[in-house]
Amino acid sequence: MSMPLGFDLIDVHCHILPGLDDGPSSMGESLEMVRMAAQDGIAKIVCTPHYIPGLYRPQQQSIKAACQELTRQILKHEIPMDIFPGAEIHIDAVSTEDFAPDGLTTINVTGSYALIELPYQIMPRHIEDVFWKLISQDITPILAHVERYPYLIHDPLPLNDWLHMGVGLQVTASSLFGLFGPEVMDFSRLLLDHQMVSILSTDGHGSSSRRPLMSAVGWWVQEHYGQRTAQDVLNRRGECILRGEAVDMPDFIPFQVKKTWTRKILDRLAGKHR
Ligand SMILES: [Fe+2]
Numbered sequence: 001m002s003m004p005l006g007f008d009l010i011d012v013h014c015h016i017l018p019g020l021d022d023g024p025s026s027m028g029e030s031l032e033m034v035r036m037a038a039q040d041g042i043a044k045i046v047c048t049p050h051y052i053p054g055l056y057r058p059q060q061q062s063i064k065a066a067c068q069e070l071t072r073q074i075l076k077h078e079i080p081m082d083i084f085p086g087a088e089i090h091i092d093a094v095s096t097e098d099f100a101p102d103g104l105t106t107i108n109v110t111g112s113y114a115l116i117e118l119p120y121q122i123m124p125r126h127i128e129d130v131f132w133k134l135i136s137q138d139i140t141p142i143l144a145h146v147e148r149y150p151y152l153i154h155d156p157l158p159l160n161d162w163l164h165m166g167v168g169l170q171v172t173a174s175s176l177f178g179l180f181g182p183e184v185m186d187f188s189r190l191l192l193d194h195q196m197v198s199i200l201s202t203d204g205h206g207s208s209s210r211r212p213l214m215s216a217v218g219w220w221v222q223e224h225y226g227q228r229t230a231q232d233v234l235n236r237r238g239e240c241i242l243r244g245e246a247v248d249m250p251d252f253i254p255f256q257v258k259k260t261w262t263r264k265i266l267d268r269l270a271g272k273h274r
Contacts, residue, residue, distance in 0.1 A: 008043035010238025013201035017066040020049040021056045032207035046086040060105040084108040110244030117144045123151045142168040147188035160254040168198035173214035194253040
């Protein structure tokens, strides 16, 4: 157990309900995750099972029922933890399905925030249409583990536009320490440098690997970016998101168009001929 940070940690992205997706397979493992998260200083967890067409389609009612059952167990075992329903929704599901009890689930069912996952291989062409569809319903999209999409690491320029639209960005805490490799680590830190990160979360999946922990990363963020930023990304904005209230974001530093070596040569040639 590490030293407490001076504020509660809020985790808005965690696969902690048993048997709904690739998270824990039993209630015993779920409880083990809750226990380790509580010891790490996490006080509130949003349960966000995957919702991916053709793979996992947990209905809002079954997510709520699973949360109630986990809460019963948490109370029985006297673990200090509050849990809330949610979902990690694949972007394809937003195009075809609705936020209804028999369908998609917003974070804490407030109707204000939806955790959205993109495919890893190719950036979907309809992504901005989907974002607008959500925003026009007063649902703010929060892009899950934004640092892990190779096409955004390669070209982060779309993030400027998405942030201007009001999209929130979630970074997975363990990415900052290199769990997903050096490229993802560097990009996650770059996103913090650019003041683009709305919130850090664990994206926990189990009790032995991808565990629901983030206090060590919290200390690191506090050391490198200050107490204010640490509390913003680990506590304050999480509280706002849980209540369905607006999140306060600083002005971000936009990404600039990267000049490739061919561009640089062409520019130089153009200069010479002028
Ligand atoms: Fe996830």
